[in-house]
Amino acid sequence: MSELMRWDELGPGGVVTPTESPRPKTGDWRTNGRPELRLDRCVSCLLCWLYCPDSAFKLEGTTLVGIDYDVCKGCELCVEVCPAAALEMAPEADT
Amino acid sequence: MIAAEPQLLTGGEAVAHALCQIEPDVVPVYPITPQTPIIQTFATLVADGAAHTEIVNVESEHSAMSAAIGAALAGARTATATSSQGLALMAEVVYIAASMRAPIVMAVGNRALSGPINIHCDHSDSMLVRDSGVVQLFAENAQEAYDLMVMAPRIAEHPDVLLPVLVCQDGFTITHAAEPVELLADELVRDFVGPYRRADALLDVSHPGTHGPFAMPDYYFEFRRAQADAITAAGRVIDEVADEFESLTGRRNGALEQYQVGGADEVIVALGSSAGTIKDVVDELRAAQRHVGLLKIRAFRPLPLRELRCLLSDAADVFVLDRADSPGGAPPLAADVAFALAGEASCLHSHVYGLGGRDLHPEAVRDVFLQRAPHYVGVRGDECPA
Numbered sequence: 001m002s003e004l005m006r007w008d009e010l011g012p013g014g015v016v017t018p019t020e021s022p023r024p025k026t027g028d029w030r031t032n033g034r035p036e037l038r039l040d041r042c043v044s045c046l047l048c049w050l051y052c053p054d055s056a057f058k059l060e061g062t063t064l065v066g067i068d069y070d071v072c073k074g075c076e077l078c079v080e081v082c083p084a085a086a087l088e089m090a091p092e093a094d095t
Numbered sequence: 096m097i098a099a100e101p102q103l104l105t106g107g108e109a110v111a112h113a114l115c116q117i118e119p120d121v122v123p124v125y126p127i128t129p130q131t132p133i134i135q136t137f138a139t140l141v142a143d144g145a146a147h148t149e150i151v152n153v154e155s156e157h158s159a160m161s162a163a164i165g166a167a168l169a170g171a172r173t174a175t176a177t178s179s180q181g182l183a184l185m186a187e188v189v190y191i192a193a194s195m196r197a198p199i200v201m202a203v204g205n206r207a208l209s210g211p212i213n214i215h216c217d218h219s220d221s222m223l224v225r226d227s228g229v230v231q232l233f234a235e236n237a238q239e240a241y242d243l244m245v246m247a248p249r250i251a252e253h254p255d256v257l258l259p260v261l262v263c264q265d266g267f268t269i270t271h272a273a274e275p276v277e278l279l280a281d282e283l284v285r286d287f288v289g290p291y292r293r294a295d296a297l298l299d300v301s302h303p304g305t306h307g308p309f310a311m312p313d314y315y316f317e318f319r320r321a322q323a324d325a326i327t328a329a330g331r332v333i334d335e336v337a338d339e340f341e342s343l344t345g346r347r348n349g350a351l352e353q354y355q356v357g358g359a360d361e362v363i364v365a366l367g368s369s370a371g372t373i374k375d376v377v378d379e380l381r382a383a384q385r386h387v388g389l390l391k392i393r394a395f396r397p398l399p400l401r402e403l404r405c406l407l408s409d410a411a412d413v414f415v416l417d418r419a420d421s422p423g424g425a426p427p428l429a430a431d432v433a434f435a436l437a438g439e440a441s442c443l444h445s446h447v448y449g450l451g452g453r454d455l456h457p458e459a460v461r462d463v464f465l466q467r468a469p470h471y472v473g474v475r476g477d478e479c480p481a
Contacts, residue, residue, distance in 0.1 A: 004313060004314075005317065006317065007316075007317035007318075007320035007321045008321070008324070010317055010318065010321045011295070012254075012321075012325070013168075013194065013195045013197075013257070013295075013307070014308060014314070014317075014321070015305065015306050015308075016304060016308045017302070017303070017304045017305075018303060
């Protein structure tokens with residue numbers, strides 16, 4: 001959204017359609033490390049994908065392939081629900 | 096115009112019949128005195144098969160309005176009802192309903208807010224959501240409550256409006272008092288309200304959108320400005336719908352009702368059932384050659400400020416009767432009328448009456464016109480004249 005809209009350009013209720021929606025990197029909000037996925041232990045039960053409040057788990061078909069750290073907020077729910085100890089919290093990787 | 100046989104109904108029952116004829120898809124609702132007879136009568140009609148409505152028994156008014164927002168945005172015609180503490184509990188979500196432009200129709204049985212706890216009428220509950228951005232229409236009697244309810248979906252669902260519309264009737268005085276009411280034929284109401292179609296319905300999954308997005312300092316103000324424009328549009332829509340309703344029924348339910356206002360030197364401005372009492376006193380004083388009148392407000396929000404100014408600026412004295420107080424400040428209606436009359440020569444007199452169901456007697460109205468009444472009308476204890 002480079003150009004800010006005027007009030008009379010907003011539709012009723014300011015409903016945002018996918019093409020207009022900016023994709024802010026809410027992953028910046030993590031404060032306590034991030035979950036890391038050990039694919040060698042993962043059984044692709046998809047509980048993490050189901051529980052994740054930010055839809056951060058990336059799938060190919062029904063196979064888990066990774067985590068989108070742009071949107072993961074580090075809530076650790078996935079670590080709690082993983083039955084295979086394939087997810088554990090780790091310090092932020094230096095970028 | 097159609098002539099119907101009047102039926103003996105309470106305001107609550109009359110509004111429930113209107114709801115049945117409107118036949119909302121969804122009604123999430125929680126009971127509370129004096130609103131309960133509305134939903135009780137409506138639920139009976141639905142159980143008897145007179146309307147096909149999904150009544151959602153929610154656990155609170157906060158949930159009632161939350162469910163109503165979801166239903167209305169999903170594309171379902173939605174209604175609810177409440178009173179007093181229910182409206183107070185709902186207030187947080189009422190603001191959100193207006194902001195998300197959910198055209199929910201809500202019957203309100205006006206009742207005093209606690210404390211002390213009380214179940215009788217005043218308008219403090221409505222005034223609590225005064226600034227929420229919802230349309231508020233006040234009825235004088237059961238017939239008007241019915242008529243305004245039939246008009247309400249047309250106002251709420253107009254594409255330029257898309258806001259909740261509250262149809263307010265005085266608790267007990269109207270909700271529980273039986274009066275002759277002319278109901279319209281079911282088909283007439285059905286044709287009058289028409290279907291509810293929403294361009295951006297949530298359940299239209301082929302066109303997904305984010306409803307109720309977060310708005311930071313770069314957008315919040317624009318949202319609120321757009322909302323102000325919607326309720327301004329409601330003023331025009333109320334007039335249009337009132338015209339159409341009048342051609343159908345012969346009954347005029349515009350934003351304002353003038354009762355002997357033309358050429359009046361002294362005018363009372365009031366909302367709700369007290370208008371009936373005031374009209375009697377106007378007749379009596381007119382017979383005694385006093386030029387008095389009543390300006391009854393049906394549309395409290397949006398308030399037609401320009402018309403108020405036109406109609407009141409020739410009166411030497413304007414008496415505003417508020418059935419709610421704003422401790423430490425100007426009562427709500429008095430503040431609005433003062434704003435409308437800013438710069439005009441009329442002398443404004445503010446009175447607060449009827450809190451917690453205290454009756455307003457004709458003698459008190461006479462005292463108001465004769466400038467013998469204190470600011471707080473009808474309270475026990477020493478009061479100086481206003």
